[in-house]
Amino acid sequence: MNNDERQKLRKKILGARDLLSAGERQEKSRSAMQKLLSSPEMKHWSTLFIYVHFRSELETLELIHSCLSRGKRVAVPLVDAATVSMIPLLIKDPEKDLVPGYYDIPEPDPQKSLRVAAGEIDAAVIPGSVFDIGGGRLGYGGGYYDRFLVNEAPQAKRIGLAFEVQVVEHVPVQPHDQPVDILITEKRIVNIRR
Numbered sequence: 707m708n709n710d711e712r713q714k715l716r717k718k719i720l721g722a723r724d725l726l727s728a729g730e731r732q733e734k735s736r737s738a739m740q741k742l743l744s745s746p747e748m749k750h751w752s753t754l755f756i757y758v759h760f761r762s763e764l765e766t767l768e769l770i771h772s773c774l775s776r777g778k779r780v781a782v783p784l785v786d787a788a789t790v791s792m793i794p795l796l797i798k799d800p801e802k803d804l805v806p807g808y809y810d811i812p813e814p815d816p817q818k819s820l821r822v823a824a825g826e827i828d829a830a831v832i833p834g835s836v837f838d839i840g841g842g843r844l845g846y847g848g849g850y851y852d853r854f855l856v857n858e859a860p861q862a863k864r865i866g867l868a869f870e871v872q873v874v875e876h877v878p879v880q881p882h883d884q885p886v887d888i889l890i891t892e893k894r895i896v897n898i899r900r
Contacts, residue, residue, distance in 0.1 A: 753828050782814050794822050794824055797814050839898070
């Protein structure tokens with residue numbers, strides 16, 4: 707499948723996601739978050755890398771708060787546009803530690819937040835536009851998470867967090883697209899064998 711078709715699929719699915727009301731997003735996000743928090747692996751993870759939601763993405767602030775209140779270390783991505791990479795910075799309080807960053811996406815304030823070695827990340831909760839139950843993931847086209855997972859944090863368990871409306875039968879992946887190990891929606895947890 708060529709880039710045009712991937713772009714069309716991305717646009718179609720994001721359009722469907724955008725149609726969810728704020729209330730639906732909140733309710734479905736909470737349901738997906740509960741599934742992740744109650745998963746057996748969660749007990750063993752001490753450092754998590756979690757995206758901060760933007761626009762109509764599955765909401766993660768409550769998840770970040772819950773992880774912090776359970777004594778886990780939470781790192782959030784800071785985009786370094788110059789090197790086209792992400793830097794994992796630890797946060798303690800999302801309300802105080804996040805500022806508008808790249809494309810206005812909330813990011814850790816680099817003046818206040820400490821960097822964590824990417825090799826210490828146990829699990830990475832990653833966003834995306836389209837997912838399938840085989841682990842396929844289509845991001846937003848920048849490749850930031852793909853590069854980060856391959857080059858910086860290959861050991862991290864990859865968790866795709868998405869609304870059910872973002873799950874299709876088959877994502878047309880390309881060699882650089884990094885798969886997820888676990889897909890969590892408001893309806894289900896899919897453990898993927900790779």
